[in-house]
Amino acid sequence: MIKRWMGMLLLALAASLGACGGSGSSDSDDSTDGDSTPTITTSPASQTVALGSAVSFSVVASGSGTLSYQWRKAGTSISGATSSTFSIAAVASSDAGSYDVVVSNSAGSVTSSAATLTVTTTTTGALSEQAAQAAETFLATLSSSQQSAVQLSWSLATARQWSNLPAQLVARNGISWGSLSSAQQTAARSLIATALSSAGNSLHEGLQAADDYLADNGGGSSYGQGQFYIAFLGTPSASSFWLLQLSGHHLTYNIAFNGSYKSPTPVFLGIEPKGSFTQSGVTYDPMQAQRTAMSNLGAALTAYSDAQLSGTYSDLLFGANGSGNIDGSCPRDYASVDDHGVAYGSLSSTDQALVQEAIKAYVNTQATEYADELLAQYLSDTALTSTYAAYAGSGTVTTKGNYFRIEGPRVWIEFSVQSGVIFNNDIHFHTIWRDKSGDYGGQCGS
Structure with missing residues (x-):
């Protein structure tokens, strides 16, 4: 009985070692080998602009591989805002709020500190x-x-x-x-x-x-x-x-x-x-x-x-x-x-x-x-x-x-x-x- 139990244990251990050496682990290692998560060196700055004016927020980030960007307002992604700069050609009152950007690559992502957009109106x-x-x-x-x-x-x-x-x-x-x-x-x-x-x-x-x-x-x-x-x-x-x-x-x-x-x-x-x-x-x-x-x-x-x-x-x-x-x-x-x-x-x-x-x-x-x-x-x-x-x-x-x-x-x-x-x-x-x-x-x- 003991010999039979020992034999089964050895077979299970061998199967486990085989799985660790398989092609799935190798692909994962190859995809992340040498990559580092992004680092933000300059976050977007808060701004105050008049109603109808143009405004731009920008971020400076570094990291290996291709960096991608997603700007957000109050934590919600802004459609199409996927470059290092986010611009509004003519600011509306509804654009006032908090903006940040998520920068990512294959190794991970980082979120900038928030910038506040204040809109001053010409109406009272x-x-x-x-x-x-x-x-x-x-x-x-x-x-x-x-x-x-x-x-x-x-x-x-x-x-x-x-x-x-x-x-x-x-x-x-x-x-x-x-x-x-x-x-x-x-x-x-x-x-x-x-x-x-x-x-x-x-x-x-x-x-x-x-x-x-x-x-x-x-x-x-x-x-x-x-x-x-x-x-x-x-x-x-x-x-x-x-x-x-x-x-x-x-x-x-x-x-x-x-x-x-x-x-x-x-x-x-x-x-x-x-x-x-x-x-x-x-x-x-x-x-x-x-x-x-x-x-x-x-x-x-x-x-x-x-x-x-x-x-x-x-x-x-x-x-x-x-x-x-x-x-x-x-x-x-x-x-x-x-x-x-x-x-x-x-x-x-x-x-x-x-x-x-x-x-x-x-x-x-x-x-x-x-x-x-x-x-x-x-x-x-x-x-x-x-x-x-x-x-x-x-x-x-x-x-x-x-x-x-x-x-x-x-x-x-x-x-x-x-x-x-x-x-x-x-x-x-x-x-x-x-x-x-x-x-x-x-x-x-x-």
């Missing part, structure tokens, strides 16, 4: 469409002569025709509020409410009411909501560039649609009387958010020696201080300011939050689409590392000559405490919000 999405529709609705209520007054050709020189002074002193673009019928004003208000947030629309209404208050309390005919203006610079469109300019004494919005940037700047705000007032039975406090934010920030900044500016400031540096009291040079020379204040990173976390709240007090006057975009830019970790806060004077919003500033890579906000004009024994406020890149939708210098 839903808000652009809604604003264009609301603008067309407003235009339809106007006579042909009124339409000619409100609809202007785009030019940067025309856009800069705004001021902090009353419209009787410095002419404004467009058509006056006072020349509109009740129905036309309703259509205009609908457009303004569409283009701004509820806070921004209420601010517009409150500043109009403040001018009525001035007219009724000694200001006379130079003041009043009737001398606020609305203008379209460029033809309202869901896809082509145009600018909605809302202006008047102590108010300017320059809301750009379909520009290089989603931006309403320059935004000029001012208020007299300085705080709460009642006009026609309604109580207003239009700039409460901005005033409170600067008051809180100023109180905190006095604890930082670097925050106090050495000079004195009678008004805004970059307000409407150009020739003829219109907006000055564009683009601005922000590099000329050499005293920046205290770095955001040097502030306590509590005081950093006050800087952010002050920025939000301005940005949140805008529709959600714009506010979200701008806050993501202004309050990113990268931006905040190059953001500064400063004050001059005593750090309060109650004393003439006191001044506050927030400056980042893009954001520029100033707040100035002025002498009263109509109420000359009191104070009033001027403030400006600019975007170093996005003023007039990024059209500065173009």
Whole structure:
């Protein structure tokens, strides 16, 4: 029995050894002998391109034998994308995403690191469409002569025709509020409410009411909501560039649609009387958010020696201080300011939050689409590392000559405490919000 079992074992071992020496193993060895799996030396790089532009991703790889390539988007193979370079002739919004490439040869494969394609659009999405529709609705209520007054050709020189002074002193673009019928004003208000947030629309209404208050309390005919203006610079469109300019004494919005940037700047705000007032039975406090934010920030900044500016400031540096009291040079020379204040990173976390709240007090006057975009830019970790806060004077919003500033890579906000004009024994406020890149939708210098 044992001999028989040993014999069977020897036969099985011999069969196994014969199989190992067969032609199948030899073919396998011949196919891989000397081959090495690919190595990627340069992965594709992330890119940001405008809608409709061309883009190319490339990879550099080495390895024995013939290399093959398969590009993928979000892990899914792209049909026909089988060379070391992958190109899109005209980028669509849907092309945004993550791309990588699998490089392979007979020995194996390797996958590159992912590259992100970001597509910047020349349209501003839903808000652009809604604003264009609301603008067309407003235009339809106007006579042909009124339409000619409100609809202007785009030019940067025309856009800069705004001021902090009353419209009787410095002419404004467009058509006056006072020349509109009740129905036309309703259509205009609908457009303004569409283009701004509820806070921004209420601010517009409150500043109009403040001018009525001035007219009724000694200001006379130079003041009043009737001398606020609305203008379209460029033809309202869901896809082509145009600018909605809302202006008047102590108010300017320059809301750009379909520009290089989603931006309403320059935004000029001012208020007299300085705080709460009642006009026609309604109580207003239009700039409460901005005033409170600067008051809180100023109180905190006095604890930082670097925050106090050495000079004195009678008004805004970059307000409407150009020739003829219109907006000055564009683009601005922000590099000329050499005293920046205290770095955001040097502030306590509590005081950093006050800087952010002050920025939000301005940005949140805008529709959600714009506010979200701008806050993501202004309050990113990268931006905040190059953001500064400063004050001059005593750090309060109650004393003439006191001044506050927030400056980042893009954001520029100033707040100035002025002498009263109509109420000359009191104070009033001027403030400006600019975007170093996005003023007039990024059209500065173009």
